[in-house]
Amino acid sequence: MSLLEIKNAKLKIDDKDILKGLSLTVNKGEVHAIMGPNGSGKSTLSYMLAGRDGYELESGEVFLEGKSLSEMEADERARSGLFLAFQYPVELPGVGGMSFLREAVNSRRKFLGEEELDHLAFVKEARKVASKMFVKDEMLKRAVNVGFSGGEKKRFEILQMAMLKPKISILDETDSGLDVDALKIVSDGVNAQRNDDNAIVVITHYQRLLDYIVPDFVHILSDGSIIKSGGPELALEVEKNGYAGLINAA
Amino acid sequence: MLHNVKDNYITSVKEYVSQFEEKSFRKLASNDFKSWPSPREETWRLSRLGVLSRKKITPITPNFQKKNASLSKFNGSKIIRFVDGAFREDLSSKLPPGSSLNILGEEDSLRCFHKFKDSNLKDHPSTNVSFSCTPSIVKLTIEKDVKLRDFFEIIYEGGDNNLSVHPALYIELKDNSSIKVIERFNHLSSLIMPLQLVELKTNASINSLKIFNDDQQSYNLSANCAFLADKSNYNSFSLIKGGLFTRSETHAYLKGENCNLNLNGVYLSSKNQHHDLTTAIYHDVPNCTSKQIVRGVLGGKSTGVFQGKVRVAPDAQKTDGQQMSRAILLSENAIANAKPELEIYADDVICAHGATVGEIDDEQLFYLKSRGISEKKAKQILITAFLKDIINESVEGSIQNFVFEEAELTLSEIISKEI
Numbered sequence: 001m002s003l004l005e006i007k008n009a010k011l012k013i014d015d016k017d018i019l020k021g022l023s024l025t026v027n028k029g030e031v032h033a034i035m036g037p038n039g040s041g042k043s044t045l046s047y048m049l050a051g052r053d054g055y056e057l058e059s060g061e062v063f064l065e066g067k068s069l070s071e072m073e074a075d076e077r078a079r080s081g082l083f084l085a086f087q088y089p090v091e092l093p094g095v096g097g098m099s100f101l102r103e104a105v106n107s108r109r110k111f112l113g114e115e116e117l118d119h120l121a122f123v124k125e126a127r128k129v130a131s132k133m134f135v136k137d138e139m140l141k142r143a144v145n146v147g148f149s150g151g152e153k154k155r156f157e158i159l160q161m162a163m164l165k166p167k168i169s170i171l172d173e174t175d176s177g178l179d180v181d182a183l184k185i186v187s188d189g190v191n192a193q194r195n196d197d198n199a200i201v202v203i204t205h206y207q208r209l210l211d212y213i214v215p216d217f218v219h220i221l222s223d224g225s226i227i228k229s230g231g232p233e234l235a236l237e238v239e240k241n242g243y244a245g246l247i248n249a250a
Numbered sequence: 251m252l253h254n255v256k257d258n259y260i261t262s263v264k265e266y267v268s269q270f271e272e273k274s275f276r277k278l279a280s281n282d283f284k285s286w287p288s289p290r291e292e293t294w295r296l297s298r299l300g301v302l303s304r305k306k307i308t309p310i311t312p313n314f315q316k317k318n319a320s321l322s323k324f325n326g327s328k329i330i331r332f333v334d335g336a337f338r339e340d341l342s343s344k345l346p347p348g349s350s351l352n353i354l355g356e357e358d359s360l361r362c363f364h365k366f367k368d369s370n371l372k373d374h375p376s377t378n379v380s381f382s383c384t385p386s387i388v389k390l391t392i393e394k395d396v397k398l399r400d401f402f403e404i405i406y407e408g409g410d411n412n413l414s415v416h417p418a419l420y421i422e423l424k425d426n427s428s429i430k431v432i433e434r435f436n437h438l439s440s441l442i443m444p445l446q447l448v449e450l451k452t453n454a455s456i457n458s459l460k461i462f463n464d465d466q467q468s469y470n471l472s473a474n475c476a477f478l479a480d481k482s483n484y485n486s487f488s489l490i491k492g493g494l495f496t497r498s499e500t501h502a503y504l505k506g507e508n509c510n511l512n513l514n515g516v517y518l519s520s521k522n523q524h525h526d527l528t529t530a531i532y533h534d535v536p537n538c539t540s541k542q543i544v545r546g547v548l549g550g551k552s553t554g555v556f557q558g559k560v561r562v563a564p565d566a567q568k569t570d571g572q573q574m575s576r577a578i579l580l581s582e583n584a585i586a587n588a589k590p591e592l593e594i595y596a597d598d599v600i601c602a603h604g605a606t607v608g609e610i611d612d613e614q615l616f617y618l619k620s621r622g623i624s625e626k627k628a629k630q631i632l633i634t635a636f637l638k639d640i641i642n643e644s645v646e647g648s649i650q651n652f653v654f655e656e657a658e659l660t661l662s663e664i665i666s667k668e669i
């Protein structure tokens with residue numbers, strides 16, 4: 001059984017067709033990269049998967065480990081092991097990073113039938129993961145994403161991913177806004193979590209990220225559907241020639 | 251020791267009180283003072299006193315045998331206690347050196363009264379009624395250069411059915427002095443008409459926290475007047491959560507240059523409560539700053555009102571006035587009104603204001619849910635944060651937790667009903 005299966009997904013926003021019959025299958029242990037021009041529907045796809053209100057499918061279906069997502073709210077999907085690293089992480093003034101993480105982690109643990117972590121155990125774990133991501137303790141004390149730099153926000157997304165240990169992660173332009181060193185740190189963080197049991201979908205504009213997080217498959221998303229799929233070489237082709245040729249050929 | 255204010259407005263309190271027994275409150279107030287607000291009056295349009303006006307209410311005769319009901323919430327605070335509106339020396343703390351409490355004599359009381367009458371609180375019902383009915387005006391004086399670290403905890407309690415309570419407090423901070431004050435209103439089913447006059451002399455500074463937590467049958471019409479001399483600093487935060495009807499009205503006059511005023515507040519309303527935070531800030535001189543952040547959370551059939559007037563006089567150049575209000579409605583039947591009113595007559599000023607009334611931000615809600623947090627929990631987190639944020643910004647570190655817990659108690663009740 002595949003981990004994630006998107007079948008002919010169609011979605012409208014304000015009467016405008018955004019996803020126009022998108023299909024994608026992701027198996028355990030795989031890394032998929034999705035590239036595509038601005039406005040092609042990449043973030044829409046990720047919101048749809050995460051279960052954001054207003055991003056319900058008009059037709060088509062999505063399965064997570066064989067289970068249809070259509071009836072599941074965003075929080076249930078997340079507890080089931082779906083994770084979205086936001087292209088634009090949301091600021092939560094007044095919500096402390098540590099208590100936010102703890103609430104999230106314990107929600108997931110409860111779902112998995114694991115014991116909830118008490119405050120001390122949690123703080124210890126969070127600090128450990130944070131130090132691997134070169135996230136300063138001080139940042140965990142601050143309100144979530146408030147006043148974080150662009151790069152810090154992205155790092156904090158991956159830190160959450162590391163803490164939640166999802167089955168499938170969708171990383172929406174996690175590389176945008178990262179400097180060279182941060183790109184390496186974040187990529188290392190992602191790679192450290194790769195295993196035979198989970199899968200990652202990275203959405204990116206830059207081939208460079210794929211040197212660090214090497215994908216098994218690369219897909220080109222254009223105008224609401226996947227027009228071409230291939231191996232890592234496809235990303236190199238995009239880097240060299242842009243999307244125009246690929247789109248015209250499709 | 252008790253003293254009654256006499257003035258042209260009334261002949262004597264005794265006579266005054268006897269009239270109460272014959273007439274309804276409104277009649278008395280309107281006949282004698284022409285001051286009972288009609289619903290047509292602009293500042294009372296959103297907070298109508300209809301039901302109250304028809305009630306028969308008599309000023310309370312303070313019972314000096316009553317013992318204190320509310321315990322102190324702070325270690326080491328200096329307690330100043332009012333029961334039934336009367337200052338109770340026997341239930342208050344000994345004050346630290348450099349500070350003193352006095353009951354004003356007739357002349358000083360009148361002077362105090364006229365400060366109110368010269369302000370835009372002149373027609374506030376509490377101004378007229380309480381100056382007549384208060385057992386005494388109590389004055390807290392802080393001497394020059396005295397900076398007190400311990401909190402003054404001022405507790406107002408007592409009251410009873412169909413009675414009105416009239417505490418009056420005058421706080422004067424002399425040059426370079428500073429204090430921290432926590433006021434707690436804990437009356438039982440009565441009409442409370444507190445008066446407060448704050449005078450800050452040069453470079454004086456006050457941190458003030460007011461918690462309105464009278465019981466659910468009470469009406470509280472608090473009237474506060476503040477005068478700020480140069481370089482003074484007035485930092486105030488109000489938490490309104492109790493009462494059937496609570497309105498805290500504050501008028502602040504920035505009279506000296508380089509002073510700084512914060513009038514922040516939170517109201518938490520449920521059931522059929524009505525909460526009103528009304529402020530007026532008068533920038534009369536240049537180079538002062540004022541800031542207001544007001545937040546409300548409403549459930550049930552409650553209503554919330556924020557009215558914020560900022561007037562910048564033609565001479566008050568380089569004024570910086572900020573005002574932000576935001577209310578979150580958790581129930582379809584709750585109503586929040588925000589009425590910012592900026593009157594700016596100077597040209598070189600920075601004045602910003604914004605008011606929003608709405609639901610919980612759906613982007614933030616989605617972000618939390620996308621991390622596996624249930625909708626209910628997510629809403630709870632966001633509303634809590636909404637309050638924590640402003641509490642942390644408004645009150646000093648050592649009492650942030652206390653204020654937050656006071657808010658959370660009420661908040662969790664509201665949330666458990668609505669979400």
Ligand SMILES: Nc1ncnc2c1ncn2[C@@H]1O[C@H](COP(=O)(O)OP(=O)(O)OP(=O)(O)O)[C@@H](O)[C@H]1O
Pocket residue numbers: 013014018036037038039040041042043044045087
């Ligand atoms: N809430 C919305 N209302 C109206 N249009 C929307 C909304 N959300 C997305 N769209 C439109 O849907 C299309 C796809 O947007 P989406 O954000 O998915 O693109 P993207 O591929 O992620 O682009 P980028 O590379 O710039 O991040 C765009 O044309 C966008 O304007």
Ligand SMILES: [Mg+2]
Pocket residue numbers: 042043044087172
């Ligand atoms: Mg996008």
